[in-house]
Amino acid sequence: MSPRPASTARQQEVLRALGVEIWRQRARAAEQSLAGSATAAAPAAAALPEWDALRAAVRDCRRCELHRSRTQTVFGVGSQAAAWMIVGEAPGGEEDRQGEPFVGPAGQLLNEMLRAVGVGREQVFIANILKCRPPDNRDPRPEEVAACADYLAAQIRLLAPRLILAVGRIAAQNLLGQDLPVGRLRGRVHAWGAAGIPLVVTFHPAYLLRSPLEKRKAWDDLRLALSVAAPVVP
């Protein structure tokens, strides 16, 4: 049996792949599946060094042109022991100013949606496909998504969530590698990555603010997500 948690080896591999400096070298442990790690003991709530290194790499990133227009990067927020990871599109103006995803009216609606299933915002982890705001809130460009993809993949692997909730078309299409609309992607459980992390698609809260009649479908999506995994690790 490995003398240390398998998740630590996996986390370091992720960071090596990103070119993030590791402050200490450890022997390489046997590869274990994300699914197996996801059911392992939850990591401590305190900030983990691997997370800190990844956060620093994102903060200093200049991989794509969006670094020129950002106020700051928006890494993500929430519990590093979260069972649910929520993935949105990209920072908007308020997110760019505050450095946190899903703030403002859309963020408040997301918080309400989470409360509806009995979970606080601080109990999930929230991130975006892009860590920097596209000017004028335009859609992310493929080259920007490609440049930023390693960071989100690293976040997912470090967190090893039991469920990914993809909110909105951009998140869903990029996570699933499909170009179908949200209406065709929601309503079923997908699998992300080689480990097959369950992934449920729902509408972006900004869309729900414009189309409140769709909130019923979003509620159905959350119930589907609940049926896959409890949002809070017991």
Ligand code: SF4
């Ligand atoms: S969007 Fe992503 S890849 Fe582009 S500069 Fe920001 S952190 Fe780097």
